[in-house]
Amino acid sequence: MKPIDEYFLNQKEPYQSIMLYVRSVILNTLPDVVERYCYKIPFYNIGKKPVLYLNILKGKDYVDIAFVHGILLEKDFPILKNDNNRKQVRSIQLRSLEDLDQENFEELLIASVESVRNSKRPWFI
Known part of the structure; x- marks a missing residue:
């Protein structure tokens, strides 16, 4: 079994279900994406x-879906939060699957890929 698969399967509920669902949405929405551990x-x-x-x-009760170029996307996607005072990363915090607006999330995924593709550097700040 791959380490990334082990990571997902070793999570406690409800995190495991949330992460597996988010993973499937990411992989289905972004066919060119490469999943790495x-x-x-x-x-x-x-x-x-x-x-x-x-x-x-640690110490949080949610799955953090963190977007590397989140600072560039937060105007168009107000669901993105600056959790932990990160410089450029913005994230969505999911406590349950019901918290995910899948249509908006898919739009955010596509916009984030475009932002990364148009960037010369992966981390710019």
Whole structure:
């Protein structure tokens, strides 16, 4: 079994269900995305550039869907939050599957890929 699959299967509920569902939406919406296990969490890249990653932050009760170029997307997608005072990463916090607006999330995924593709550097700040 791949380390990334083990990561998902080792999560406690409800995090496991949330992450597996989000993973399927990402992979279905972005056919060119490459799923990698890096820094002990799942990353989704276009080429070698990271687009987003999934994480469960210590002491938090949600799945953090973090967008690398989130600062550039937060005007168009107000669902993105600046959790933990990160410089450029913005994220969606999901406590349950009902918290996910799938249509808006798919639009956000597509916009985030375009932002990364148009960028010369993966991390710009």
